[in-house]
Amino acid sequence: MKIYYSPSSPYVRKCMVAAHELGLADRIQKLDSAASPVTMDMNVAQANPLGKVPTLLTDEGLALFDSRVVCEYLDDLGRGSLFPREGALRWQVLAEQALADGMLDAALLARYEKATRPGEFQWQAWIDGQMKKIANGLQHFEQHVETLADRVDIGTIALACALGYLDFRYADYEWRAAHGGLGEWYAGFSARPSMKATAPG
The missing domain is CATH 1.20.1050.10 (Glutathione S-transferase Yfyf (Class Pi); Chain A, domain 2)
Incomplete structure (x- = not known):
């Protein structure tokens, strides 16, 4: 997996905290981005039309965003319980x-x-x-x-x-x-x- 990230983004951090808790962090490659509310990073925009981080690229080639979706995907992938089921x-x-x-x-x-x-x-x-x-x-x-x-x-x-x-x-x-x-x-x-x-x- 790959994730477009910014080291200061709290939403990227949320995803990576979840990944660490689920034992998945080592499977995620971090891709540098220049995400900004004013100037769009076109590399990110190719995967996420909003041009925002976090954007996760799954091993199957699916692009997932925003942090809520990414975290739920990671929880499902890691068979975790970060999202109570019922x-x-x-x-x-x-x-x-x-x-x-x-x-x-x-x-x-x-x-x-x-x-x-x-x-x-x-x-x-x-x-x-x-x-x-x-x-x-x-x-x-x-x-x-x-x-x-x-x-x-x-x-x-x-x-x-x-x-x-x-x-x-x-x-x-x-x-x-x-x-x-x-x-x-x-x-x-x-x-x-x-x-x-x-x-x-």
Whole structure:
């Protein structure tokens, strides 16, 4: 398998954490990309019309994207249990993944506003709106932190990657100050070999 990746992409990290947890990481060749919200990498676009990472190329030649699809494929390939197959836990885990991914979407949009948009066109109210989504997500997970426990599934992986991205790109955003339980959970989860092996930098 091959994956178009960026070492700083939290969505690529999510896929690679899943791959490590499933024992598949050594089977995935990383392909450099120049993915950008402004300039499309045409090498990636040949496999994924959106030109976005992660894009996984399977051994059978199928191109898969986005991170949710890639992670579910890897879980199926590795006969894992990152995606509960049925019952209430399945819907809880999928909802957690959606919320964590939504926090990441907001974090990326806020970063793009400052990092890629010309200064005279930057909109602070837009940035504030995205950061509010992140704050709401953090509060939700803090209120339900006991349900995270010792789980390793797509919900907790997505959340850990979102929190890791905040530390990476928003070092001054002290999210732990008001979310002590979540910070304690993340400290434990981020010590997993899969998280250490995929840390951005």
